[in-house]
Amino acid sequence: MHDIETPSPWMVRHAVYVKPQSELLDVACGRGRHARFFAARNVMVTAVDRDASLLQPLKTVQNVRTEQRDLENDPWPYAEHSFDVVLVCNYLWRPAARELLATVKPGGLLLYETFMAGNEMYGKPSRPEFLLRPNELAQWVYGDFRVIAFDQMPERGADGKPVAMKQRIAAIRNLPEVEGDSPPATPEPGQSGDPAKPQ
Known part of the structure:
Protein backbone atom coordinates (compact mmCIF):
# COMPACT_ATOMS: atom_id res chain seq x y z
CA MET A 1 0.00 0.00 0.00
CA HIS A 2 1.37 3.41 -0.91
CA ASP A 3 2.21 6.04 1.71
CA ILE A 4 -0.68 8.43 2.33
CA GLU A 5 1.06 10.73 4.82
CA THR A 6 4.62 11.42 3.65
CA PRO A 7 5.09 13.62 0.56
CA SER A 8 6.32 11.78 -2.50
CA PRO A 9 10.10 12.07 -2.98
CA TRP A 10 9.40 13.07 -6.59
CA MET A 11 7.34 16.07 -5.48
CA VAL A 12 9.83 17.02 -2.78
CA ARG A 13 12.71 16.76 -5.24
CA HIS A 14 11.07 19.18 -7.67
CA ALA A 15 9.74 21.61 -5.08
CA VAL A 16 12.76 23.77 -5.91
CA TYR A 17 10.91 24.83 -9.09
CA VAL A 18 7.87 26.05 -7.12
CA LYS A 19 8.20 29.67 -6.03
CA PRO A 20 6.60 31.08 -2.88
CA GLN A 21 3.17 32.60 -3.55
CA SER A 22 2.69 30.37 -6.59
CA GLU A 23 -0.85 29.12 -7.20
CA LEU A 24 -0.80 25.30 -7.05
CA LEU A 25 -3.65 22.92 -7.88
CA ASP A 26 -3.46 19.59 -6.04
CA VAL A 27 -5.71 17.24 -8.02
CA ALA A 28 -7.39 14.39 -6.11
CA CYS A 29 -5.47 15.57 -3.06
CA GLY A 30 -6.63 12.81 -0.71
CA ARG A 31 -5.42 13.44 2.84
CA GLY A 32 -3.45 16.44 1.65
CA ARG A 33 0.14 15.33 2.18
CA HIS A 34 1.31 17.45 -0.77
CA ALA A 35 -1.07 20.32 -0.03
CA ARG A 36 0.41 20.56 3.48
CA PHE A 37 3.99 20.27 2.23
CA PHE A 38 3.68 23.06 -0.31
CA ALA A 39 1.51 25.27 1.89
CA ALA A 40 4.29 25.18 4.50
CA ARG A 41 6.58 26.56 1.78
CA ASN A 42 4.28 29.59 1.38
CA VAL A 43 2.63 28.26 -1.77
CA MET A 44 -1.08 29.03 -2.30
CA VAL A 45 -2.69 25.60 -2.66
CA THR A 46 -6.10 24.70 -4.05
CA ALA A 47 -6.74 21.16 -2.80
CA VAL A 48 -9.53 19.38 -4.67
CA ASP A 49 -11.05 15.98 -3.96
CA VAL A 64 -4.80 25.90 1.60
CA ARG A 65 -8.20 26.39 -0.03
CA THR A 66 -10.29 23.21 -0.30
CA GLU A 67 -12.80 22.39 -3.03
CA GLN A 68 -15.05 19.35 -3.09
CA ARG A 69 -15.52 18.39 -6.73
CA ASP A 70 -16.23 15.27 -8.76
CA LEU A 71 -13.71 15.66 -11.58
CA GLU A 72 -14.85 12.47 -13.28
CA ASN A 73 -18.56 13.18 -13.59
CA ASP A 74 -18.69 16.98 -13.78
CA PRO A 75 -17.15 19.29 -16.41
CA TRP A 76 -13.54 20.28 -15.78
CA PRO A 77 -13.90 23.34 -13.53
CA TYR A 78 -10.63 25.20 -14.04
CA ALA A 79 -9.86 27.71 -16.74
CA GLU A 80 -7.01 27.38 -19.21
CA HIS A 81 -3.69 28.72 -17.88
CA SER A 82 -5.09 29.32 -14.38
CA PHE A 83 -2.42 27.73 -12.14
CA ASP A 84 1.35 28.11 -11.84
CA VAL A 85 1.67 24.46 -10.77
CA VAL A 86 -0.58 21.45 -11.33
CA LEU A 87 0.23 18.43 -9.17
CA VAL A 88 -1.23 14.95 -9.51
CA CYS A 89 -0.18 11.92 -7.46
CA ASN A 90 -1.61 8.40 -7.67
CA TYR A 91 -4.58 9.44 -9.79
CA LEU A 92 -5.48 8.95 -13.45
CA TRP A 93 -8.58 10.06 -15.33
CA ARG A 94 -7.74 10.17 -19.03
CA PRO A 95 -10.96 11.88 -20.21
CA ALA A 96 -9.86 15.08 -18.42
CA ALA A 97 -6.15 14.87 -19.31
CA ARG A 98 -6.28 17.54 -22.03
CA GLU A 99 -8.11 20.02 -19.77
CA LEU A 100 -5.80 19.25 -16.87
CA LEU A 101 -2.69 20.00 -18.92
CA ALA A 102 -4.27 23.19 -20.27
CA THR A 103 -4.69 24.45 -16.70
CA VAL A 104 -0.91 24.96 -16.40
CA LYS A 105 0.14 28.54 -17.16
CA PRO A 106 2.86 29.22 -19.77
CA GLY A 107 6.09 28.88 -17.84
CA GLY A 108 4.23 26.86 -15.20
CA LEU A 109 5.04 23.42 -13.86
CA LEU A 110 3.36 20.03 -14.17
CA LEU A 111 4.24 17.46 -11.51
CA TYR A 112 2.63 14.09 -12.20
CA GLU A 113 3.22 10.68 -10.68
CA THR A 114 1.03 7.61 -10.79
CA PHE A 115 0.90 3.89 -11.42
CA MET A 116 1.68 2.37 -14.80
CA ALA A 117 1.37 -0.89 -16.67
CA GLY A 118 3.07 -3.64 -14.71
CA ASN A 119 1.61 -2.51 -11.39
CA GLU A 120 -0.89 -5.36 -11.61
CA MET A 121 1.95 -7.65 -10.53
CA TYR A 122 2.11 -5.87 -7.17
CA GLY A 123 -1.50 -5.05 -6.38
CA LYS A 124 -4.00 -2.29 -7.05
CA PRO A 125 -4.67 -0.43 -9.19
CA SER A 126 -4.57 -3.23 -11.72
CA ARG A 127 -7.13 -2.26 -14.37
CA PRO A 128 -5.70 -0.77 -17.59
CA GLU A 129 -7.86 2.36 -17.39
CA PHE A 130 -6.10 3.29 -14.14
CA LEU A 131 -2.57 2.48 -15.32
CA LEU A 132 -0.40 4.63 -17.55
CA ARG A 133 1.00 3.05 -20.67
CA PRO A 134 4.78 3.13 -21.22
CA ASN A 135 5.94 6.70 -21.99
CA GLU A 136 2.36 7.97 -21.75
CA LEU A 137 3.08 11.07 -19.66
CA ALA A 138 5.91 12.05 -22.01
CA GLN A 139 3.53 11.67 -24.94
CA TRP A 140 0.95 13.88 -23.22
CA VAL A 141 3.32 16.81 -22.85
CA TYR A 142 5.29 16.44 -26.09
CA GLY A 143 5.53 19.73 -27.99
CA ASP A 144 3.83 21.87 -25.32
CA PHE A 145 6.16 21.36 -22.36
CA ARG A 146 9.89 21.15 -21.69
CA VAL A 147 10.62 17.98 -19.74
CA ILE A 148 12.80 18.48 -16.66
CA ALA A 149 12.74 14.86 -15.57
CA PHE A 150 10.91 11.67 -16.49
CA ASP A 151 11.12 8.13 -15.27
CA GLN A 152 9.21 4.88 -15.30
CA MET A 153 10.47 2.15 -13.05
CA PRO A 154 9.58 0.01 -10.05
CA GLU A 155 9.05 1.75 -6.74
CA ARG A 156 10.89 -0.09 -3.99
CA GLY A 157 9.99 -0.60 -0.37
CA ALA A 158 12.24 -0.26 2.65
CA ASP A 159 13.63 -3.74 2.03
CA GLY A 160 14.59 -2.84 -1.54
CA LYS A 161 12.00 -5.07 -3.14
CA PRO A 162 9.66 -3.67 -5.83
CA VAL A 163 6.22 -2.76 -4.49
CA ALA A 164 4.70 -0.86 -7.43
CA MET A 165 5.32 0.33 -10.99
CA LYS A 166 5.32 4.10 -11.29
CA GLN A 167 5.70 6.71 -14.01
CA ARG A 168 6.65 10.29 -13.16
CA ILE A 169 7.22 13.56 -14.96
CA ALA A 170 8.19 17.12 -14.15
CA ALA A 171 7.70 19.50 -17.06
CA ILE A 172 7.41 23.23 -17.73
CA ARG A 173 4.84 24.57 -20.20
CA ASN A 174 6.49 26.41 -23.07
CA LEU A 175 6.13 30.16 -23.26
CA PRO A 176 4.29 31.26 -26.42
CA GLU A 177 6.26 32.43 -29.42
CA VAL A 178 9.66 32.48 -27.74
CA GLU A 179 12.53 32.11 -30.15
CA GLY A 180 15.17 29.57 -29.26
CA ASP A 181 12.98 27.40 -27.08
CA SER A 182 14.84 24.19 -26.44
CA PRO A 183 13.11 20.95 -27.43
CA PRO A 184 11.77 18.55 -24.81
CA ALA A 185 14.71 17.23 -22.82
CA THR A 186 15.65 13.63 -22.45
CA PRO A 187 15.46 12.10 -18.99
CA GLU A 188 18.24 12.78 -16.52
CA PRO A 189 21.12 10.31 -16.42
CA GLY A 190 20.06 7.10 -14.77
CA GLN A 191 16.37 7.57 -15.62
CA SER A 192 14.66 5.03 -17.83
CA GLY A 193 12.84 5.77 -21.05
CA ASP A 194 13.21 8.78 -23.35
CA PRO A 195 10.24 11.12 -23.62
CA ALA A 196 8.42 9.62 -26.55
CA LYS A 197 6.84 11.35 -29.51
CA PRO A 198 3.11 10.76 -29.97
CA GLN A 199 2.26 7.63 -31.86
Missing part, protein backbone atom coordinates in the same frame (compact mmCIF):
# COMPACT_ATOMS: atom_id res chain seq x y z
CA ARG A 50 -14.51 14.46 -4.16
CA ASP A 51 -14.33 13.11 -0.60
CA ALA A 52 -15.43 15.84 1.81
CA SER A 53 -14.22 13.89 4.83
CA LEU A 54 -10.65 13.99 3.52
CA LEU A 55 -10.85 17.73 2.88
CA GLN A 56 -12.20 18.64 6.31
CA PRO A 57 -8.84 18.56 8.19
CA LEU A 58 -7.29 20.74 5.48
CA LYS A 59 -9.75 23.59 6.00
CA THR A 60 -7.70 24.96 8.90
CA VAL A 61 -4.32 24.71 7.15
CA GLN A 62 -2.85 28.10 6.29
CA ASN A 63 -2.41 28.73 2.53
